[in-house]
Amino acid sequence: MVCLSLRSALASAFGIANRSSTLGVAPQLQHIIQSTRHHRPQDAAAATFSTSSSTFAKKKALIRYHLYHPTTLTPRPLRFSRNRALRHWTIHRAWNLYRMKVKRRRELELERQYNAMAAANEELRVGAGDGGKLFRKAQMKIGTWSIPERGGGVPIEYARGQVEWVGTVAGGVGGPAKIWDHEWKRA
Amino acid sequence: MKRSLQLLRPVQQFKDRPICGSCRKELRRAASTQAAAIAEDPSQELESNSSFNLPPPSEQDATRFDPLKSTRYREKKKQALPSSRYQYRSPRFDRGPLAPHRPPPLTDPASRQFVPGPFSQSRLESTYHSTIAADYMAMTYQHRPPGFKPPEKGPRLRAWEGDNPYFANRKLRGPRGGDVLRLLRKPITFRNIPMIERLTVHTYCRDVIRSGSAVLHVAGMVLQEITGQRVITHKSKHPEQGFGLQKGIPIAATVDLKGEAMYHFMDKLVNVVMPRIKDWRGVRATTGDNSGNLTFGFEPDVTGTFPEVENNYDAYPPKMIPGLHITIHTTARADKDARLLLEAFGIPFYGKVVD
Numbered sequence: 001m002v003c004l005s006l007r008s009a010l011a012s013a014f015g016i017a018n019r020s021s022t023l024g025v026a027p028q029l030q031h032i033i034q035s036t037r038h039h040r041p042q043d044a045a046a047a048t049f050s051t052s053s054s055t056f057a058k059k060k061a062l063i064r065y066h067l068y069h070p071t072t073l074t075p076r077p078l079r080f081s082r083n084r085a086l087r088h089w090t091i092h093r094a095w096n097l098y099r100m101k102v103k104r105r106r107e108l109e110l111e112r113q114y115n116a117m118a119a120a121n122e123e124l125r126v127g128a129g130d131g132g133k134l135f136r137k138a139q140m141k142i143g144t145w146s147i148p149e150r151g152g153g154v155p156i157e158y159a160r161g162q163v164e165w166v167g168t169v170a171g172g173v174g175g176p177a178k179i180w181d182h183e184w185k186r187a
Numbered sequence: 188m189k190r191s192l193q194l195l196r197p198v199q200q201f202k203d204r205p206i207c208g209s210c211r212k213e214l215r216r217a218a219s220t221q222a223a224a225i226a227e228d229p230s231q232e233l234e235s236n237s238s239f240n241l242p243p244p245s246e247q248d249a250t251r252f253d254p255l256k257s258t259r260y261r262e263k264k265k266q267a268l269p270s271s272r273y274q275y276r277s278p279r280f281d282r283g284p285l286a287p288h289r290p291p292p293l294t295d296p297a298s299r300q301f302v303p304g305p306f307s308q309s310r311l312e313s314t315y316h317s318t319i320a321a322d323y324m325a326m327t328y329q330h331r332p333p334g335f336k337p338p339e340k341g342p343r344l345r346a347w348e349g350d351n352p353y354f355a356n357r358k359l360r361g362p363r364g365g366d367v368l369r370l371l372r373k374p375i376t377f378r379n380i381p382m383i384e385r386l387t388v389h390t391y392c393r394d395v396i397r398s399g400s401a402v403l404h405v406a407g408m409v410l411q412e413i414t415g416q417r418v419i420t421h422k423s424k425h426p427e428q429g430f431g432l433q434k435g436i437p438i439a440a441t442v443d444l445k446g447e448a449m450y451h452f453m454d455k456l457v458n459v460v461m462p463r464i465k466d467w468r469g470v471r472a473t474t475g476d477n478s479g480n481l482t483f484g485f486e487p488d489v490t491g492t493f494p495e496v497e498n499n500y501d502a503y504p505p506k507m508i509p510g511l512h513i514t515i516h517t518t519a520r521a522d523k524d525a526r527l528l529l530e531a532f533g534i535p536f537y538g539k540v541v542d
Contacts, residue, residue, distance in 0.1 A: 056401075063404055073417070077277065078296035085296070092294055106316055110377035113321055114328075121330040139330055145523040147472050147536040153526075154326075159314075159457065159533030 309450030311457075311532065319531045320380050326527070327375045343368060370478045370520040381479065381519035381528045386444040386452060388414055390509040395438050396431050406509035407440045413493040414442045414452055455493070456513070457533040460485075463492050469535030475522030481529060482514040 066072055080088060125135040143152025225232050244252075261267050277290040277299065291298045344359035362368060373379060388410060394402040407418040421439040423432055432438070444452050461467070470483040487508045490496060496503065519525040523542055530536060 060401070060404065063408070068420075077299050078301065080296055088296060106320075107377070110321060110324060110380070114324060114377040117325065117328050118330065121328075122332065125330070125332060135330070141327070141329075144326055145527055145542075146540050147526070147530065149537055150540060153536070154530040156530075156533065156535055158531060 305447040307447060307451075309447060309454060311454045312450045315382060315532075319528075320382070323528065323531060324375065324377060324380050327524075329374045331374075372520045372524070375524070379518075381517050381524050383449065383453065383528070383532075384445075384516045384518050386449045386516065387441055387514040388444065388452075389439065389441045389512040389514065391439045391512070392509060393430065393438075394507075395436065400437065401504075402507050402509070403437055403440060405503055405507035409490060409496060409503060409508055410440055410442050410511075412495045412499075413455075413490070414444055415448055416442045416444060418442055453515075453532065459494055460489065460492055461534070464489055468537040470529075470537070472526065472536040472538045472540045475525065477522060479519035479521060479525040480514055480516045481522065481525050482512060485511045485513070 121135060121138070124138065125132050128134055143150070146152025148155050258267070277297065278286075278288060279290075281290050283289075290300075293300045293302075295301060296303075342359075343362060345362070347354035347357050347360055375381075390406045390410060392402040392406050403420065407420065410418045418440045419442070420437045421441065422435050423438045424434070426432060426434045464485075470481070474483055475481045487510045490508050490511055491500065491505075496508065515525070515529060517525040517528055519528060521542070526536060
């Protein structure tokens with residue numbers, strides 16, 4: 001389902017007419033398309049979604065056709081020549097490798113943070129010298145899963161404005177947005 | 188097959204021919220002297236009998252040669268040769284690793300399920316990975332001292348107890364108060380920080396019963412417009428006497444969003460649509476299905492404020508713009524975790540808080 005939708009989304013995004021010709025359209029719809037395409041201007045002015053029943057039926061048939069007919073839903077598979085297929089394959093593998101690396105880096109970073117938290121808490125529990133009072137206080141998760149209205153949870157300001165600080169070039173993490181990498185040189 | 192067999196036969200004959208040791212040596216010596224001669228003068232390797240020496244085709248043959256005509260003749264006799272194009276159709280269903288031929292992998296452009304992209308990096312997604320995930324982990328961190336073992340809990344399924352002889356070896360009983368086994372919630376570590384999995388946009392058009400399917404068509408187009416995905420319609424499963432609803436008429440439409448499209452829709456929702464709703468307190472905090480999937484709804488006038496609909500508002504019959512139900516499926520195992528995650532994403536909650 002996703003691919004179909006993406007195709008239509010792409011088509012709409014790039015302004016590609018889904019079917020410029022009526023060649024591939026089912027024969028029973030040919031006359032409908034013809035009639036709707038070559039209607040007179042006064043018809044166009046009067047035509048809304050709910051005019052006479054015949055126009056409405058035609059429009060409905062058209063909408064239905066473009067939304068649900070299997071010929072419009074099933075895209076043809078792309079056929080690549082050998083070199084192009086190899087190029088695609090190489091790029092795809094490189095992209096997967098890159099994604100795996102990014103994912104791994106994130107996981108390792110989270111693990112490092114988690115271990116640091118665990119070490120700090122252990123120090124607080126045993127080595128702080130207050131009998132673990134501070135530790136127990138820190139572990140009381142009062143209001144963590146509550147909502148800001150009740151004085152807990154995550155404040156609404158947390159999510160706003162954050163996006164301005166992360167969209168960096170080359171997958172950088174944190175820091176101000178770097179829209180253009182001026183230092184980049186062709187290797 | 189037949190041709191390859193024919194080719195194989197002379198080779199086989201040659202291989203099977205018995206050769207005595209001295210003869211073999213002879214042959215080898217001859218071959219080596221030949222190789223030396225060829226290395227000196229490469230033109231020796233060329234065959235003496237060239238096809239250029241053959242006489243050209245006769246006048247009669249040349250005039251009679253008409254490939255187009257012969258093709259037509261073969262087609263007429265239904266003995267057409269296979270097309271020179273490579274005509275491979277991938278099988279429609281993947282019947283598992285033992286099937287003789289399987290469809291290409293989804294990453295192969297020749298596959299019918301191939302989806303190009305992603306073409307963009309969602310800001311919401313990068314926010315999640317850069318900030319939200321780590322903060323969420325820190326917020327919900329539960330310390331476990333070394334050697335700590337959580338107390339054992341009772342079995343989730345009960346045994347059948349009683350004098351009844353049929354209780355022996357019977358399948359275990361479900362939990363008290365209903366047969367639904369809730370998901371187990373584990374403490375959150377760096378491995379299971381919840382994230383948004385998918386997002387479902389749903390609309391139920393009750394007016395279909397009264398005024399026909401036009402409402403559903405418009406709803407489908409609006410959904411497609413605001414999500415950028417194809418819409419799936421659903422038929423009613425049960426008749427409803429009170430509404431006058433029959434079984435099997437198309438009455439609802441959904442869109443399932445994942446990945447890039449999901450994050451873009453979510454971004455739009457949080458940053459464009461929600462701030463502009465008047466007198467809206469937020470999503471009710473008790474929402475959820477007990478397994479980390481939260482649902483909320485929007486009235487038709489809110490649907491009208493989606494930028495795609497708003498910019499082209501005249502294209503839709505104003506009374507047919509649908510309301511929406513939006514379900515956010517997260518990888519959290521409990522509603523409270525999912526709620527905390529969505530709070531971090533910027534969805535406001537109000538009201539009573541359960542669990």
